[in-house]
Amino acid sequence: MMISLSxxxxxxxxxxxxxxxxxxxxxxxxxxxxxxxxxxxxxxxxLVAFWRFRTPELIAGQAFAxxxxxxxxxxxxxxxxxxxxxxxxxxxxxxxxxxMLKL
Amino acid sequence: MxxxxxxxxxxxxxxxxxxxxxxxxxxxKWISHTVAVGAALLSWLGSMVVFFRAIRVEHxxxxxxxxxxxxxxxxxxxxKIGVQIDPLSAVTLFFVxxxxxxxxxxxxxxxNYGQPKGDHDRPGLQPxxxxxxxxxxxxxxxxxxxxxxxxxxxxxxxxxxxxxxxVVSDNLLTLFIGWEIMGLCSYLLIGFWYAKxxxxxxxxxxxxxxxxxxVFMLLGIAYLYAVTGTLNYxxxxxxxxxxxxxxxxxxxxxxxSTAGLIGILLFIGTIGKSAQxxxxxxxxxxxxxxxxxxxxxxxxxxVSAGVYMAIRIFxxxxxxxxxxxxxxxxxVAFIGAFTALFSAxxxxxxxxxxRVLAYSTISQLGYMVAALxxxxxxxxAFHLVTHAFFKALLFLGSxxxxxxMEHGVYHTGEHIDPQDMFNMGGLRKKMPLTFWxxxxxxxxxxxxPLVTAGFWSKDEILADAFGNGHxxxxxxxxxxxxxxxxxxxxxxxxxxxxxxxxxxAEHAKETPWTMTLPLVILAxxxxxxGWVGIPEHFPAIGGLLPNWFHEFVGGTLLELPEAVAFxxxxxxxxxxxxLGGLYLGWLVYRNLPAGAKDPVEEAVxxxxxxxxxxxxxxELYDTLFVRPAYxxxxxxxxxxxxxxxxxxxxxxxxxxxxIIGNALRNYIDKPIVNGFGDFxxxxxxxxxxxFRVIQTGRIQQYMIGALFTLAFFSVLFYYLVYTx
Numbered sequence: 001m002m003i004s005l006s007x008x009x010x011x012x013x014x015x016x017x018x019x020x021x022x023x024x025x026x027x028x029x030x031x032x033x034x035x036x037x038x039x040x041x042x043x044x045x046x047l048v049a050f051w052r053f054r055t056p057e058l059i060a061g062q063a064f065a066x067x068x069x070x071x072x073x074x075x076x077x078x079x080x081x082x083x084x085x086x087x088x089x090x091x092x093x094x095x096x097x098x099x100m101l102k103l
Numbered sequence: 104m105x106x107x108x109x110x111x112x113x114x115x116x117x118x119x120x121x122x123x124x125x126x127x128x129x130x131x132k133w134i135s136h137t138v139a140v141g142a143a144l145l146s147w148l149g150s151m152v153v154f155f156r157a158i159r160v161e162h163x164x165x166x167x168x169x170x171x172x173x174x175x176x177x178x179x180x181x182x183k184i185g186v187q188i189d190p191l192s193a194v195t196l197f198f199v200x201x202x203x204x205x206x207x208x209x210x211x212x213x214x215n216y217g218q219p220k221g222d223h224d225r226p227g228l229q230p231x232x233x234x235x236x237x238x239x240x241x242x243x244x245x246x247x248x249x250x251x252x253x254x255x256x257x258x259x260x261x262x263x264x265x266x267x268x269x270v271v272s273d274n275l276l277t278l279f280i281g282w283e284i285m286g287l288c289s290y291l292l293i294g295f296w297y298a299k300x301x302x303x304x305x306x307x308x309x310x311x312x313x314x315x316x317x318v319f320m321l322l323g324i325a326y327l328y329a330v331t332g333t334l335n336y337x338x339x340x341x342x343x344x345x346x347x348x349x350x351x352x353x354x355x356x357x358x359x360s361t362a363g364l365i366g367i368l369l370f371i372g373t374i375g376k377s378a379q380x381x382x383x384x385x386x387x388x389x390x391x392x393x394x395x396x397x398x399x400x401x402x403x404x405x406v407s408a409g410v411y412m413a414i415r416i417f418x419x420x421x422x423x424x425x426x427x428x429x430x431x432x433x434x435v436a437f438i439g440a441f442t443a444l445f446s447a448x449x450x451x452x453x454x455x456x457x458r459v460l461a462y463s464t465i466s467q468l469g470y471m472v473a474a475l476x477x478x479x480x481x482x483x484a485f486h487l488v489t490h491a492f493f494k495a496l497l498f499l500g501s502x503x504x505x506x507x508m509e510h511g512v513y514h515t516g517e518h519i520d521p522q523d524m525f526n527m528g529g530l531r532k533k534m535p536l537t538f539w540x541x542x543x544x545x546x547x548x549x550x551x552p553l554v555t556a557g558f559w560s561k562d563e564i565l566a567d568a569f570g571n572g573h574x575x576x577x578x579x580x581x582x583x584x585x586x587x588x589x590x591x592x593x594x595x596x597x598x599x600x601x602x603x604x605x606x607x608a609e610h611a612k613e614t615p616w617t618m619t620l621p622l623v624i625l626a627x628x629x630x631x632x633g634w635v636g637i638p639e640h641f642p643a644i645g646g647l648l649p650n651w652f653h654e655f656v657g658g659t660l661l662e663l664p665e666a667v668a669f670x671x672x673x674x675x676x677x678x679x680x681x682l683g684g685l686y687l688g689w690l691v692y693r694n695l696p697a698g699a700k701d702p703v704e705e706a707v708x709x710x711x712x713x714x715x716x717x718x719x720x721x722e723l724y725d726t727l728f729v730r731p732a733y734x735x736x737x738x739x740x741x742x743x744x745x746x747x748x749x750x751x752x753x754x755x756x757x758x759x760x761x762i763i764g765n766a767l768r769n770y771i772d773k774p775i776v777n778g779f780g781d782f783x784x785x786x787x788x789x790x791x792x793x794f795r796v797i798q799t800g801r802i803q804q805y806m807i808g809a810l811f812t813l814a815f816f817s818v819l820f821y822y823l824v825y826t827x
Contacts, residue, residue, distance in 0.1 A: 024803050024810070032803070095803055102800025 008049035016042035029086070029093040033079045040072045106156050107170035110186040113149040113196075114267035114281075116142035117260040124257040132252045136211050139256035143207040146267060150200035157193040164190050164658025169273055169337065180332075187273035187336065191484060191659040194652070195270050195411055198491040199404065201628065203263050205621035209499050210259065210395040212617030213506065214249035221247030227298030232513045244513040246506070249393075255295065259399060262288035266404040270411070274334040275324050275369075278412060282320075282376065285405050286313055292399070293392040305388035312385035316375015323368030327419075330361055340418040341661060350423030362422035363431035369416050370435055377409030377468045380442040384720055387453075387461040394502025397457055398495045401464045410471045410487050417480050418660065428478070436476025440579040442469030445718075447586035451593070451703065452714035455522045456501045459594050463548060464494055466583055470564055477576055479567035480664050481636075484656045486564060489556035489632045493547035496625035500541035503614045503622065504598055507534045511607035519605055524594060528695070529603040533611040538599045540622040545595045547629040549588035550681040553644075556633030562677045563636065563667075569676075570667035581676050588684020596692040604697035640669035 015038055022035025044065045051061020087093050120142035128134040153168070160166055171185025188196065219233040224247055233247035249255065262285060269281030294306030328334055330352070331345055339345050349362035356364055373379065378386035386406070390397055400406065413420075413435070420431045428436075443466045450462035467490050474483035507530065508521035519526045531538040547557035561584060568577035603609040613619070636652035637644065650666065657663045691702050704711040716722070797808070 020810075024807055096801055098802070099800030101802065101805075102798060 005049055005053045008045060012042045012045040012049065015039075015045065027094050027096060029083045029095050029098070030080075032095055033076060033083070036079075037072060037076065040068055040075075044068050106153060106168050106188075107186070109149050109153055110168060110188055110271050111170065113146050113153065113271055114264050116145040117263035117267065121257050121260040121264065124253055124260065129253040129257070132216065132248070135253035135256050136216065139260050140204075140207045140211065142260060143204045143263060146263065147200040147204040150196045150267075153188055154193050154197045154200075157188055157190070158655065162658065163193070163655065164660070167337070171273060171335075182276075183274070183335065184277050185273045185335075186271040188271065189336075189659050190656045191411075191414060192270050194484065194488055194656060195407070196267075198488045198628075198632075199266055199270055199407070202398070202491055202495040202625070203266065203404070205495065205625055206395050206398050206499070207256075207259065207263075209398075209502070209618050209621040210255065210393075212615045213393065213395050213502055214252050214255060215246045216248060216252070216617070217615075218246050218248045221250070224250045225298070226250045227296060229296050229299075232509075244516070246509060246513060251295070255292075255393065258288055258292050258295070259395070262292065262399055262404060266408065269408050273336055275327065275336075276334050278415075279317075279320065279324060282372075282408060282412070283317065285408060286310065286317065286376075289313075289389070289396075289400050289405055292396040293389045295392050295396065299391065301388075302391040305385075305391040309385040309389050312382050313375040316372045316382055319368050320372025320375075323365050323372070326361075326368060327365045330365075336415060340415065343661060346418055346422040349419065357430075359430055360423055362419045363429055366416055366420040366422075366431045367434055370413055370420070370431070370438075373409040373413040373472070374438060375409070377406045377413070377472070378465050379409075379438050379469060379472060380445055380465075381720075383442065383446060383465050384717075384724060386465055387458050387717070390455065390457040390461055394457065394498060394505065397461070398498035398502070401461065401494060401498060406464060406468055407487060407491055410468055410475075410483070413472060413475055414480065414484055414487070417475055420475070421478060424478075432476050432478065434476070436473050436573070436576055439469045439471070439473030439476050440576045440583075442466065443473055443583040444579050444586070445469075447583040447590070449714055449717050450590045451586060452701070452711050454524055454701075455520075456504060456524050456527075456594065456598060457498070457522060459524075459590060460494070460497050460501055463497075463587065463590065466587060467494065467548070470561065470580060470583070473576055473580060474564040474567065477568050477571060477573045478664070479564055479571075479667075480660060481653050481657050482560065482563040482567050485636045485652055486560035488652075489547065489560040489629070492625055492632050493544045493555075493557055493629040496540060496544035496622060496629050497548060499618070499622055499625065500537055500544055503537040503618050504530060504534065504541070504611075506614050506618065507537065507611035508607055510612040511605075511610035514610040515606040517605060517607045519607055521607065524597040525695075525699075525701075526605045527598045527603070527608050527611075528601045528605075528697075529599070529608060530611055531599040533608075534599075534613045536613060536619045537622065540619075540626040541599065542595060543626040543629050545591045546685075547633075549591045549685055550584060550677055551685070552678050552681060554630060556629050556631070558677070558681065559633035559636050562674065563638065565673040565677050566638070566670065567667050569673040570670055577673070577676075581680055584677060585680035585684045588681045589688045592685040592688025593692045596689055597695065600689075601694050604695070638666060638669060640666075641674075642669070 019035045019038030019040075019042060022038060023032050024035075026032055026035065047061050047065045047068070051058070051065075055061065083093055086098055090098065092098070117139075120138045123138050124135045128138060157163055157168065167187055167189040169185060169187035171183040171187075173181035174184045175182040215230060219235060221230045221233045224230050224233075228250075230247040230249055232244045234242055234244055236242050265281045265284030265288060267281075268284065269278050272278045272281060290306050290310040293309050294302050296302045297306075324334065327339070330349065331339055333339065346362065349365070350360045352361040353359075354361045354364040359367070375382045386401070389400055392400070420435060421429060423429055424432065446462045446465035446469065450459050450466065453459045453462060467486070471483045471486050471490070474486060504527070505521050508527060511517075512519065512521050543555070547555035550558040550561040552558050565577060565580060565584070568574075568580060603611075634648055636650060637648055638653075639650050653666055654663070695702070701711065704715075713719070799805075
């Protein structure tokens with residue numbers, strides 16, 4: 001028997017929610033970044049699942065997933081660089097302490 | 104050169120001189136007077152050529168020199184201006200050219216050319232003398248040069264231009280232009296020493312008084328143009344059709360014909376310009392100007408211009424006269440005769456040497472005007488010519504006397520008026536040339552029989568008046584002639600005869616040649632100018648010389664006026680009044696001691712006071728016109744109209760505007776406009792202040808906010824889209 005689409009979607013939703021919780025609740029900026037990655041990958045799961053079950057004859061779903069990977073990789077690179085930079089300046093990676101947006 | 108071209112050119116040199124001096128040469132006194140005198144000489148030369156060409160033409164009155172050009176488009180036609188010389192303007196040109204040239208030359212000496220600069224002289228005041236030390240180290244005060252020397256020559260140049268323009272023009276409009284240029288120049292020249300308050304007052308008085316006449320004259324010109332469509336002399340005054348039409352058209356004003364009304368309007372211009380009663384008041388005051396100016400104004404140019412114009416318009420005045428007189432002529436005769444006697448009486452009591460001459464001028468002009476009024480056209484023109492010569496001579500002579508007296512005043516340091524005749528006396532020995540020429544001029548003025556020009560012209564007027572039956576005019580003029588002889592001899596006796604009455608008079612000195620040469624030349628004319636008009640029927644010498652003047656000038660009119668038959672009564676009268684007046688004058692004033700009163704004053708003090716105050720005409724005009732004018736301007740116009748009504752209205756408008764403005768500000772601007780603006784601003788401020796707390800700067804809180812917002816809108820969307 002084949003695993004139905006709903007399982008994938010439920011899994012994807014769960015993964016997204018975990019990532020979202022991580023982004024909203026964790027103090028550490030690196031952990032927030034990891035949460036973002038989880039959310040992106042939840043999206044990827046969604047994309048690939050919909051492709052497999054709905055339009056297997058087309059390649060768009062896979063192509064989107066690949067693109068998200070690439071963008072996520074770039075985002076992580078930039079995000080980590082920013083975090084390191086902030087750490088060097090302010091000696092912290094706690095998100096609540098980094099309230100420069102207020103100014 | 105063609106005569107017509109030459110006539111166009113005659114007025115130009117003095118005008119050029121005026122501009123040259125004003126613009127370029129005014130720093131150099133020498134160049135300025137050379138330019139001015141040179142220009143006068145050129146004009147004189149042109150005038151002489153034209154004059155002598157004119158008198159060679161037979162029946163010149165019909166074959167005049169004329170040339171014109173189209174000037175202003177007037178509807179379908181052109182208004183033409185041009186030049187013309189007819190017999191009348193030819194003789195006028197002759198005496199104008201001579202007197203103007205003499206006066207220009209005289210001015211060089213009068214303004215002390217060649218003398219040092221004054222110690223305290225400044226522009227606008229008469230020169231006060233300069234201190235020089237001679238070889239022995241003695242200090243002397245000598246006359247000093249006029250500070251505004253060049254300016255004077257510029258002004259008289261413009262003046263001469265005005266007069267020449269007036270004489271050569273062929274229509275009333277260019278005549279009027281020349282007339283007004285002279286009015287301006289007389290204003291400038293009377294007030295030449297403008298730092299003197301009396302000179303300033305005199306210049307304004309002269310200008311305004313003559314302006315009164317000019318307004319009427321302009322009305323007359325406009326009227327004439329309206330009814331005839333031309334202002335050309337030939338087309339009006341030499342045209343029987345036009346004259347008849349004007350004479351036959353009634354004007355609806357006091358029964359005058361159109362010709363008479365226009366004539367009188369134009370003649371009022373003469374009254375102003377030639378200082379006839381009642382506009383005579385400006386001329387004596389005009390003596391404030393330098394003496395050559397007095398001669399310019401009183402002899403050669405301005406006042407002669409008035410009479411010249413009156414003689415010009417004589418055909419208008421006399422148009423429609425069946426037997427001698429018209430109403431207009433009666434008016435003219437009355438004004439002339441009255442003025443002649445009236446101002447002769449005032450001249451009796453004046454002590455200022457120039458003022459006597461001023462009143463004498465008014466009186467003699469009255470003679471000419473009266474002659475015109477009784478139809479003695481040629482006699483009026485004749486007297487105009489002879490009077491111009493002898494009056495210029497007398498004025499220049501009096502200037503020479505004043506100059507000599509000033510020399511004495513500087514020399515002795517006395518503080519006396521050098522123009523007062525009672526400070527003079529005995530000058531015949533000190534200033535022989537001035538004395539003899541003045542004597543000739545004075546005798547010509549009084550009409551000394553046979554030898555002087557004044558006798559022939561005055562005798563002709565009297566003969567005309569008597570011969571044509573105007574006994575009243577004849578009597579008035581004869582009485583005026585008696586007074587003329589009397590005050591002339593008074594002047595000569597007080598000035599030149601007897602013993603010096605002041606130290607200054609003892610030290611008076613003859614003036615330089617630039618001043619005496621014009622005197623000599625004018626003295627020659629004062630005698631010889633009469634010979635051209637000796638009546639043919641005069642006993643003994645009549646007919647020896649042809650009565651050229653009568654034939655020549657009479658040709659200006661359509662019909663040659665008849666020469667009046669000889670009658671012994673006017674001749675005897677004029678002999679008696681001239682000789683009697685002269686003798687009386689000598690008798691009364693000879694050997695007057697220093698500091699003595701005028702014998703006339705002692706005899707009839709009340710009459711003398713009235714005369715001395717010129718019949719109170721200045722005071723009368725002051726009360727009648729000057730004070731009301733001041734009242735109107737100061738009280739009525741300034742205080743009531745301007746400051747009361749107009750300013751009051753403006754202030755009221757300003758006050759009402761202020762009230763409205765305040766109301767708008769308090770009830771509209773402040774609460775509504777400002778209130779709304781403030782409300783918007785304050786609201787935004789309040790909103791911002793209240794909502795600033797949500798901006799924590801913490802990224803996770805923002806994301807929670809975004810999450811809830813998204814959730815909210817999703818729910819909203821869901822309900823809006825899917826539950827419908």
